[in-house]
Amino acid sequence: MSSSASGSSTSTALLTDHYELTMLASALRDGTAERECVFEVFARRLPAGRRYGVVAGTQRILDAIADFRFTDAELAQLEQTAVVDSATLDWLADYRFTGDIDGYPEGELYFPGSPVLTVRGTFAESVLLETLVLSILNYDSAVASAAARMSAAANGRPIIEMGGRRAHEYAAVAAARAAYLAGFATTSNLEAGRRYGIPTRGTVAHAFILLHDTEEAAFRAQIEKMGTDTTLLVDTYDITRGIETAVRVAGPELGAIRIDSGDLGVLARQAREQLDALGAKDTRIVVSGDLDEHAIAALRAEPVDAYGVGTSVVTGSGAPTAGMVYKLVEVNGRPVAKRSEHKASRGGRKAALRRHKPTGTALEEIVYPVNNPPEPEEHDKQLQIPLMRAGQPVDDLPTLEDARQRLRHGLVSLPWEGLKLSSGDPAIPTTFL
Amino acid sequence: MSSSASGSSTSTALLTDHYELTMLASALRDGTAERECVFEVFARRLPAGRRYGVVAGTQRILDAIADFRFTDAELAQLEQTAVVDSATLDWLADYRFTGDIDGYPEGELYFPGSPVLTVRGTFAESVLLETLVLSILNYDSAVASAAARMSAAANGRPIIEMGGRRAHEYAAVAAARAAYLAGFATTSNLEAGRRYGIPTRGTVAHAFILLHDTEEAAFRAQIEKMGTDTTLLVDTYDITRGIETAVRVAGPELGAIRIDSGDLGVLARQAREQLDALGAKDTRIVVSGDLDEHAIAALRAEPVDAYGVGTSVVTGSGAPTAGMVYKLVEVNGRPVAKRSEHKASRGGRKAALRRHKPTGTALEEIVYPVNNPPEPEEHDKQLQIPLMRAGQPVDDLPTLEDARQRLRHGLVSLPWEGLKLSSGDPAIPTTFL
Structure with a gap:
């Protein structure tokens, strides 16, 4: 009892939604579980009136993924509550994420549609991470985004x-x-x-x-x-x-x-x-x-x-979650997107760069298909960096101090309107190619 | 690294503010640490426009207190960062809470000034729990209060x-x-x-x-x-x-x-x-x-x-924290209160009852000095129950199902205006005797 109260399970695998596991069970059964997928994390919009967001939580995600394992305790719980069948339990017992993750480094600014994190792997291994990844990014980025405004003030x-x-x-x-x-x-x-x-x-x-x-x-x-x-x-x-x-x-x-x-x-x-x-x-x-x-x-x-x-x-400070989503954008190399009229999303794996004036002032966020980049210009800055390869964090990940410095530089690069505390539009527009 | 990322320390003792420990160190040195104190948790006001609050988190607090121990890992951290001196470290090594706690059971309604939790013990043992108690009550009660409105809707x-x-x-x-x-x-x-x-x-x-x-x-x-x-x-x-x-x-x-x-x-x-x-x-x-x-x-x-x-x-739903505070109200039997003009608080250990019409409709929350209760009336309901005695949870604490039932009954007892979703005043007034 006391161990559970303090959050002391060493596994993060149940910090997730029931439906991640039922999707897995169905996909294992019909063979789609092994399809190669790309999931993209982005915010459809900034909180009302905000001019920029700040990415935070990425390092915590990498740490939490390392602990995302189904030990006997998690498997017993899933079995007792009949969340999934025994074939799925067997699969989960061997689970560890073996895919690749790229993303905006911590302390980077983001705007509507910025591909803040891109997860690649089989459907099965990638879909399971949805809830945990979002919980961390949404909370940490909400706090960092508010804190950045306070620091500026x-x-x-x-x-x-x-x-x-x-x-x-x-x-x-x-x-x-x-x-x-x-x-x-x-x-x-x-x-x-x-x-x-x-x-x-x-x-x-x-x-x-x-x-x-x-x-x-x-x-x-x-x-x-x-x-x-x-x-x-x-x-x-x-x-x-x-x-x-x-x-x-x-x-x-x-x-x-x-x-x-x-x-x-x-x-x-x-x-x-x-x-x-x-x-x-x-x-x-x-x-x-x-x-x-x-x-x-x-x-x-x-x-x-x-x-x-x-x-x-x-x-x-009025926006307790960053509201980011984790969307499937590619299956076996084919772009996919939800097409109902109300929540359109863009298919295909994407990358992003930020275009700047020669003075260093940011002009626009350009989000483009990863295999079809725009003509490079001199003051472009690529925004995603490799975070994980074959399930292992890459070497020399940015530190917390790096993130602080990155944010300081990022804020200086915004057009001056972008630093106003009053409500307004995003400091720079996002262009989707 | 991975263990810390997943919140897996079994001790809750560092889920607290630095100043709890520096207060302790100073009080141990001058002998005031052993004074018998009463701390009271209450909300000065409800979130803007809300008509009631719902107490939640009490059971999680009792669980977390059981894990509030300074093991070698916590002591080493405090020593390395020089938060406190060695005499304080020695005292912390033997720490466990041995006092008494009374409070509103989970699922009970609360209003401005309701003594939601009362912690009694020495200053030293009680002050250390401030941050952890508030973190749990403030978040869980914020969610429960919003959820109750949704359930009613x-x-x-x-x-x-x-x-x-x-x-x-x-x-x-x-x-x-x-x-x-x-x-x-x-x-x-x-x-x-x-x-x-x-x-x-x-x-x-x-x-x-x-x-x-x-x-x-x-x-x-x-x-x-x-x-x-x-x-x-x-x-x-x-x-x-x-x-x-x-x-x-x-x-x-x-x-x-x-x-x-x-x-x-x-x-x-x-x-x-x-x-x-x-x-x-x-x-x-x-x-x-x-x-x-x-x-x-x-x-x-x-x-x-x-x-x-x-x-x-x-x-x-717009009120992400309940905003409760943990205030020292009594020292060695003497009421104490902050007296600066802006944040007046009431001294002395208090209890509370809810007065009802014969029909069962709630009339008012009466908060009174524990040793000076009002004349009882037939439809009064005492609001605090014992939760912990001599550092141990009491037997037969209410269950989660009990809390669900208590809230259902509580909501039925409110005057009908109290259930309106629109902004308004607290459903019943709080009277301080």
Whole structure:
């Protein structure tokens, strides 16, 4: 019981939809399971008003595929619940993905129709990955896309991700990673520190102040333990008195104060004046409390040194999923596409490049049949890279730091309208050849 | 690497915020760590326009607390990253929660200020659980609250949860549980089937149709494997021809068709007429595709037999977190509360009852100091139950089926305005004594 509660099965194979397995069973029976297929992951559109999306989760997908194996425990479950027949169980017992995957590297921008990931293999081995691949890409990209807007709004000031409590306990870990990928400086999430090496930060909550008989006693306790270069939380009772007490206890060497409530712009200005008057000119001001990209931008002119962001980033700031889909586009070399009028999709394996002006500004996303590329131009950038070959991750995959750098470069390349926080169209058009 | 990617650490202890541990370190040093504390979990408000919330996640919290242990792996990580000192590491090595927890049972309704969970123990042992408790309650309750509105809108017609691909891969499992708790009939998520015994369902995606040379070949393959009591997906090419082919291949005994795109109301009516004309009078119609509670309600008059719901339920249908907080309200028997003007909170350990009319209709949520209850009235219902004593779950905790039943009863007890899908005030007021 407790192992299941904490998500501790080492197999990821049941993190999928029932129908992936019933499709497999039917396809094994009629022989279509071994047809060579191409599946493409893309977003039909960006979340309403967004001007770009940010790819995140690719490395987590590669890790999760390595664990996508049907051990005795998974097979027993499928047998007991009669999801599939015994022939399918036998096939699953030997399953491992042996195909190829290409995709946009993490930190790359994407737009409507961008082929963010391309999975090639037999129908059987590829269809099984649909749900897991989408879960990871859709959540991580939703968080990274929101976080990138916040990072841009913060304009170089550091942001700490502290939203784990407002997301599923494991989603919180992925969110910390995606936010860091998109330019956040640190996270409060310790598991994200362990898994991904992201720097973690934290000092105290209001509970710590309330635990003590006085605010001063709490400040003294914190400073004795953590030194004067810590962040004192000054808004439990009265902020002006809190700051006065903080500087009296810590001295003008106090590292930072944090304000977590109220009109943060007004309070930051008052706090800066008060700190300066008390000689604490180098004491930083950290603000938090329901911040999103718009609130961060609104504080740009205020004397704020760092932001703490929670709810809005882990929930994608109004767009909690990237809405990507995993579509079959080719069978045995033949393009296929759903043809009902309402959800048209384009058949055939595709690649993509981004065309730029000589100045480096992005002009358009060109999505083309992989065997029929457009005439190359000087400032084209190919967007997909190899990620997996014959079921094994390729060597020298980009790191999390690479992804951070890639995104910084990508954002600089957008036309200036593309960085506006207001609602609008995608920053560049997508052209389908 | 692969183990961390799949969330397979058996300890939940690092699914927390850095500051929980730095608070602990400071409090251990100054002796306040052993003060007896009461922490209360509540939502300051419901998501905008919502009329009630649904508690979910409590059982997952109890399971996660059992795994909240600092093994050598967690201690090594904390030591390497210098999060805490060696005295704190020693204390953590022996940590297990030994306190008491009371709370609203799963499936209970909640309103602004309802004391959904009360954690009692020393500061040290209780503060460490803050982040994990909130992550679980906030996500699971967000999903259950949205799902309950959808269940009410479906008015007895079954809903299958199929949104796993639009949520983090482990959040998807919790979402399936929360949706089932709130009245959904089944889920597509196989891991939710394994962990929680929820019935799983699924047939095929469009990829299965496209894999085959013709729609007819795909239908034949599916029926050979799964029998005629299956659900054929008829909207890959032309829906009218798809239905014609489906009945030709399966006969009038065909179990169901599914339509996943287009104007579902119009298409369902046309499909019903066509099926009836073909003699397939008992063939059910399943619809899916971006459904939320409003779209479900709009289909109430149409010949729809079941709904598939994805994105909207796993993302809380516009409210992806319940926004609950974990606040210190009592220290050594003394009420405490943050007093800055902007986020007032009420001190002291509290309990809650729901007052009803003799007809059974709920009148108000009364939140009162636990030692000073109001005069009892005949139709009062106490809302908190014991969940954990001395760190052990109590016997005979409510089951998932109990939670489903509790919610059904709870919704019936609301004033009729409380069940409206439109935006409004909480269905009943909260009175603080």
